[in-house]
Amino acid sequence: MFNTLTVKEAIKKLKAKEISHQELYTDLAKHIASTNEKLNIYLSVDKQVEQKAEKLLDAPLAGIPIAVKDNFLTRELPTTAASNVLIGFMSPYESTVTKKIVAAGAAIIGKTNMDAWAHGSSTETSDFGPTKNPRNPEHLPGGSSGGSAAAVAADVCIGAIGSETAGSVRQPSSWCGVVGLKPTYGRVSRYGVVAMASSTDSPGPIGKTVEDTAILFESMAGRDEKDATTPNKEVPQLSKEIANGVKGIHIGICYTDHPEIGKQQVSQQILEAGKLFEKHGAHVSLVPISEKVEKGKIFTPDFAIGVYTVVQRGEVSSNLARYDGIRYGNDRSFFGAEARRRMMLGTFTLSKGYSEQYYNNAQKVRNLYLQNFQELFEAYDLLISPTTPSYAEKLGASFGSPMYGELEDMLLEPTSISGLPGISVPCFRDEKTNLFLGMNIVASWWQEEKMIQAAHLYEMETPWNTWRNKI
């Protein structure tokens, strides 16, 4: 079954003509046909993808099939952001990311399900029904890039693209037992991505291995004239430096002393990871949690939920104002409950008399997080922590819990609101449930290569990656 190939393997085999595009895409088509109804991963698939892929053999990505979250605008496939508002909308233009990956030789096989407008951490807010976790279909895949993470886990693509605002790449990657990379804010263009919270949205790759995410990252990243928030920084060649290890670098372990998180099994796994890195020559120490910003300590993630909720809801209410049904799509009565809730809250927090109390204060606390991380990265090269407090929840878990997503993402929100890059790698598999835990590795701004090196080492030295170690 060629659909289980990794990005690296597929490129190699296609280039060496060991396999043909036809063989690869036939396997994928079969697999999609047999699973999509059950798992609800793809919202649309490109029936002509194989012919397109064949022409891309000479490009770096050789025509491998990549699944793309449905909030990236594509000219050849519909874009709905999993909302009824955009049903029937065909974008007249292409997002920078999809343009770039296609130029690098990726073939977009289909668009994946997500939380509507990326509002959520379950895919249950999708207007087209939830995606199920391929590892255990009674459970959620996480979100909002749940469809993309599930596509990778289910081997219905070779690699995938998601987008993260606060956890939307890493949390579903953690739950689906795959690798999710969230680049530094501004590293990857947001042009043509349906905006959620503009100040934190970051497109990122989801892959079967750390190396796969590194390869995809290289094809996505870089300055875009059309996105004023992408600075002109050289894109690191992550895949070339991937095996450099962690010798001599300083790693801090975070949040394992949090009163709630500390009790969880995942904290144990992070401490174990620390020992592994130490064995490979890193200087590893615990970064104590603190209720206030103090040197050498990490500011509690508890406040990040509030900051993120206020800032993000405000931006959401603004970004969704354009969907008035006048030029395209359906009118505002087609918005789902979660989007309405967020728009109303955001409108409230930006209102006169309240914006000082909410929005401005949230920005002040956001600055505290920034300041805290700036200080920490003077002492540490990397910070590691659990990606999520626990395993994937059961279907239906998000219902009746408007703050569900924020609680799931609380460990990622401090770094997201600070624009830091991070990567989630599987760090445990429960044999009984076949569900996974993830470790989040965070580097300083623009230093994705450091986290990739640690993540790769960890993946190679542990049994948790199911493509490197078949179950």
Next chain:
Amino acid sequence: MEYMEKQDMNQYETIVGMEIHVELATSSKMFCSCKNDPFGAPKPNMYTCPVCLGLPGALPVPNKKAIEWTIKLGLALGCEIQLYSKFDRKHYFYPDLAKGYQISQYDLPFCRNGLITTELGDVRIHRVHLEEDTGKLQHAMVDGKKVTLVDFNRSSVPLVEIVTEPDIHSGEQAKLFLKKLHQIVRYLGVSSADMEKGSMRLEPNISVRKIGERELPKYKVEVKNINSFNFVKRAIDFETKRHIELLEAGQMPKQETRGYVEGTSSTVSQRSKEEAADYRYFPDPDIPPIRLTEAYVTEIKKTLPELPDSKIERFMKEYGLSSDEAVHITDEKTGADYFESCVSLAQGSFETQNITPTIIARNLINVHEEEMSPKKRIDALLAKAQEKNVDAGVITVAVTLVLGQQTKAIADYKHGKLSALMFLVGMVKKELKGKGDAGIIEQELKKRLS
């Protein structure tokens, strides 16, 4: 009755602050590379793209030229330039507003605290900021149905908003102020400032208070749909009278937006504006804050042309023009430049021929032939001067002759009747059969009559 009204009027003073929108004439729009030519567009929605249509995922990238020109305008208005600035989102719903918000500047405008002087008093500039224009609604019939169409050619055209302090106290002063502002904008070449095309829009905020009161009135009336300086004046005059009548009747004028009605020189209520609208401003996360350097501002300062006030002063000093002539000649920068080209062409003839900068200036004021090249004009003037070139002795004789005949006119002139002098000049010219320079004759007459 008439007298009483005047009395009442005199107890009040008009307080006006102006908001002026000027569309910048950059070649591309404010946040995308679409052509900025809404008025010249052959078809609706021709100059549009995902950004100015507000499509999902589209992002704004600020136009550097527009920022530069805003700062240029700010400098010309004597403003302080903010080195740290940002763009904010201003939210409201209207079908011509593609994104549901307008990108504008809230608390950190590019320019603050400027000044324009007028003969009727200084007008302080509160702020100058940069924003984007909206699309335009068109009401039409399609297949027998009344419909409203939207044209986005104007969407995201760079728009500068100039806000004054409430320093204007009459319709006349507003007119003087606006003329001067218009002139400066035209001098800088940053906008056509054409009011017919809507590239300059004028909104006075009018209220009145009793003379001697210090506080601003508790209401103001904004008047829209005004497309000429005269109409601004009339709107202010009309409103002033209306407010005073209401106040005299013991009523407080309503805080509202009114529209100007050209036919009757009056205004009508459009919508009440009891409470300030809540635009839910917040910094646009798509556009990083803008940090300018002193060096950048200094560079822009260097590109500022000589502005009307200093040009007038220089023309009076350097070319000996009267203040009226200098004002006239410098009305448009192109006119002033034309004048100076003429002067430099005629430079060599000032000594020998009967031509002076004043003669050139008067010729420009009286003979409107914009197409005529400076060279052609000077040649024509020199030819005419040749003709007028009458020996000084002949003029003296003619003057003597006329003065001997026109005793009444002489008496009139001595009593301060200036037109009598012009009459005498005419008589001398008649004596000379149309020859001779009027200026020289006038000087000779004055000398003799003093």
